[in-house]
Amino acid sequence: MLIRNETAADIPSIGRLISEALLLLPQSTGTEAGIVERLRTDGPLTLSLVAEDKGEVVGYLATSPARVGTQGGWVLIGPLVVLPSRHGQGIGTALMKEAINRLRSTFRGAALVGDPGYCSRFGFRAFAGLGVADCPPEVVQALPFDGSEPRGELIHHRAFGLNQQC
Numbered sequence: 001m002l003i004r005n006e007t008a009a010d011i012p013s014i015g016r017l018i019s020e021a022l023l024l025l026p027q028s029t030g031t032e033a034g035i036v037e038r039l040r041t042d043g044p045l046t047l048s049l050v051a052e053d054k055g056e057v058v059g060y061l062a063t064s065p066a067r068v069g070t071q072g073g074w075v076l077i078g079p080l081v082v083l084p085s086r087h088g089q090g091i092g093t094a095l096m097k098e099a100i101n102r103l104r105s106t107f108r109g110a111a112l113v114g115d116p117g118y119c120s121r122f123g124f125r126a127f128a129g130l131g132v133a134d135c136p137p138e139v140v141q142a143l144p145f146d147g148s149e150p151r152g153e154l155i156h157h158r159a160f161g162l163n164q165q166c
C-alpha cells in the first residue's frame with residue numbers, strides 16, 4: 001500500500017470513497033464529499049492524501065487550515081475515511097501518521113471532530129474550553145505540536161459550513 005498526494009485522476013474515486021465510507025456514520029451529513037470539492041476549488045486543501053493499493057484508492061485524508069478562537073496556525077484533519085471492506089488493516093493509521101509527520105513542522109497543532117476512541121491512538125485529546133457549537137465536547141480533539149493549549153471554538157474553513165461535521 002502506498003500513501004501519496006492525490007492526483008487529478010483520483011478525484012472521482014475520492015468522492016465515491018467519502019460518500020461510501022461515511023454512509024456508515026450516523027452523524028454524517030452526506031455533504032462531506034462536497035466539502036472536499038469546495039476545499040480543493042478554493043485552495044485551502046493543505047493535504048489531500050490517498051492510500052492506494054493495487055491501483056485502487058482505499059483510503060483518504062484531507063486537511064485544511066483552522067483557527068482555535070482567534071489563534072491561527074492550527075490545521076484541521078478531516079475527513080479521514082477508509083473503504084469499509086478494508087477496515088482494520090492499518091490504512092487509517094498509515095494515513096494519520098503520514099499526515100501528522102507532514103504537518104508537524106508547519107502548524108501549531110492539529111485538531112479534528114472525530115471518534116475519541118480512534119483518534120486518541122494518535123495522541124489527540126479533548127481540552128477544556130475547546131469546542132465546536134452543538135458538538136459534544138469529547139469529539140472535538142486536538143494534538144498540539146508546540147505545547148499550545150487550544151482554548152476556544154475550533155473554527156473550520158468556510159467550505160465546511162456551520163457545524164457541518166457534527
Ligand SMILES: CC(C)(COP(=O)(O)OP(=O)(O)OC[C@H]1O[C@@H](n2cnc3c(N)ncnc32)[C@H](O)[C@@H]1OP(=O)(O)O)[C@@H](O)C(=O)NCCC(=O)NCCS
Pocket residue numbers: 021022024025080081082083086087088089090091092093094113114115116117118119
Ligand atoms: C475510523 C477509520 C478511518 C479507521 O480506519 P481503519 O483503516 O479501519 O483503521 P486502522 O486499521 O488503522 O485501525 C484499526 C484499529 O482501530 C480501531 N478502531 C477503529 N475505529 C474505532 C473507533 N471508532 N473507536 C475505537 N477504535 C477504533 C479498530 O478496532 C482497530 O483496533 P486494533 O488495531 O486494536 O485491532 C475507518 O473505520 C472509517 O473510515 N470509518 C468511517 C469514517 C470515520 O469514522 N472517520 C473519522 C475517524 S476520526
